């Protein structure tokens with residue numbers, strides 16, 4: 578055993594060891610026969626999970642690092658771009674045997690990242706101005722936590738729970754208090770008061786109110802314990818007790834308001850998804866979303882050669898030749914054209930076509946500024962705003 582955890586090292590990924598064996602054989606045969614052909618391949622999802630109408634393209638920064646110092650040219654959409662099934666999102670060009678072994682890793686980087694970012698974007702779109710915090714790192718291998726939470730964040734989550742993930746993104750981690758704190762104190766009031774005494778005042782006081790009693794009375798207990806220090810109450814009501822979650826929140830809101838605590842917010846968590854968020858928006862002010870985001874379905878991207886020795890050439894079922902993806906910035910409609918052409922007509926909405934596939938790597942050098950997670954998130958939120966205008 579040469580490792581404690583069953584994960585690949587950065588070096589193993591970078592050196593092409595995380596590859597399907599058929600690429601190794603592929604390369605061996607072509608090298609034995611002295612075949613070094615210039616090819617171009619493209620990455621497309623021919624369908625999206627669960628018939629999603631759109632998805633968020635993510636994983637670009639890692640793809641740039643994967644291909645850095647590999648003698649290839651890579652073009653991609655900007656990280657965070659909303660795309661649809663059949664949109665070309667990434668192309669790789671070079672001598673086939675120089676980069677064949679990286680296909681497995683490249684697809685893995687974008688398929689999972691894009692799925693997570695998309696689920697986060699769906700939650701944020703449903704929540705609107707209300708905060709969405711990523712709570713689901715615990716459902717996945719801990720080695721993946723920074724990747725999962727970065728993509729949850731760029732997809733639109735306002736915060737992430739895991740400390741190392743937040744540090745790598747460059748934000749403060751978000752969280753409330755675990756049920757365990759209250760159980761170990763064996764008393765809610767003592768636990769709430771101790772939290773308030775010990776934890777830095779910059780951390781918002783969010784009381785978890787479903788450990789022992791009904792949420793409505795739990796909210797009153799939280800007021801008693803924390804008074805004006807109380808920022809929010811969190812309802813993580815177990816499924817077996819939930820009944821009508823919206824109605825429970827409505828009662829909590831009523832009781833808080835009646836006692837002059839209109840500014841105390843209601844934070845919901847536990848098995849949430851975008852549909853449940855839309856349903857709870859009337860009374861909830863913030864959400865913690867776990868498994869729904871961290872275990873997002875992967876986007877089923879595939880990589881296919883579409884040009885060999887400079888000539889359009891592709892397998893059955895694939896359109897050959899280099900292409901450009903154009904998008905109308907106003908209505909987000911997209912259109913594919915041969916690489917050096919532009920759509921003949923303006924978009925029917927009157928908007929301008931913008932070329933979306935742009936150089937990322939040239940001869941192994943990263944040639945594009947890699948935006949921060951915060952900048953990518955803002956780009957996603959901007960597009961979600963555009964989507965809202967169309968819907």
Ligand SMILES: [Zn+2]
Pocket residue numbers: 905906907908909910924925926927928
């Ligand atoms: Zn348009």
